Amino acid sequence: MRIVVSTSSRTPIYEQIKTQVRASILSGEIAEGQFLPSLRQLAADLRVSSITVTRAYNDLEADGLIHGEHGRGFVVLPIDAQVASSALRTHVDDVLRELVAAARRARLSPPQVHDRLDEMWSHDE
Incomplete structure (x- = not known):
């Protein structure tokens, strides 16, 4: 961890x-x-x-x-798989809201954000 x-x-x-x-x-x-x-x-x-x-x-x-x-x-403790999955999705949604807000402040377009996300995703593999 x-x-x-x-x-x-x-x-x-x-x-x-x-x-x-x-x-x-x-x-x-x-x-x-x-x-x-x-x-x-x-x-x-x-x-x-x-x-x-x-x-x-x-x-x-x-x-x-x-x-x-x-x-x-x-x-x-034991965690129910559905509860865990739902909580993780909620967390991703929260982070995405923060990302959208930051991108708007930086005046980035959705395609620019997608490009950055694709770039970061490929570097994280």
């Missing part, structure tokens, strides 16, 4: 962590029964406060995606 946080983003760091871990769980990158990195380890890796990671993990637990096991850490 790779998590990237931006201190210059308007989105709080705990929310950035939560969103990225959620996407990793829903996509199956982190499997059911797998333990997440410890709070301290992830905080050290990301160079953030353990309180920040704790808040992200607690939110994920409240959402029913993970469960804290005393002395062992946080484990990924």
Whole structure:
């Protein structure tokens, strides 16, 4: 699991962590029964406060995606495939709305956006 946080983003760091871990769980990158990195380890890796990671993990637990096991850490719970697929599509829609808004501010036409998307898609393979 790779998590990237931006201190210059308007989105709080705990929310950035939560969103990225959620996407990793829903996509199956982190499997059911797998333990997440410890709070301290992830905080050290990301160079953030353990309180920040704790808040992200607690939110994920409240959402029913993970469960804290005393002395062992946080484990990924079973996720219904349809629920996961729907959540991922919703996330894509949200990101696309942001993309459209950014493209309009940059005065890019839909064909220009499509070209950029095609270019990025091919580089990501």
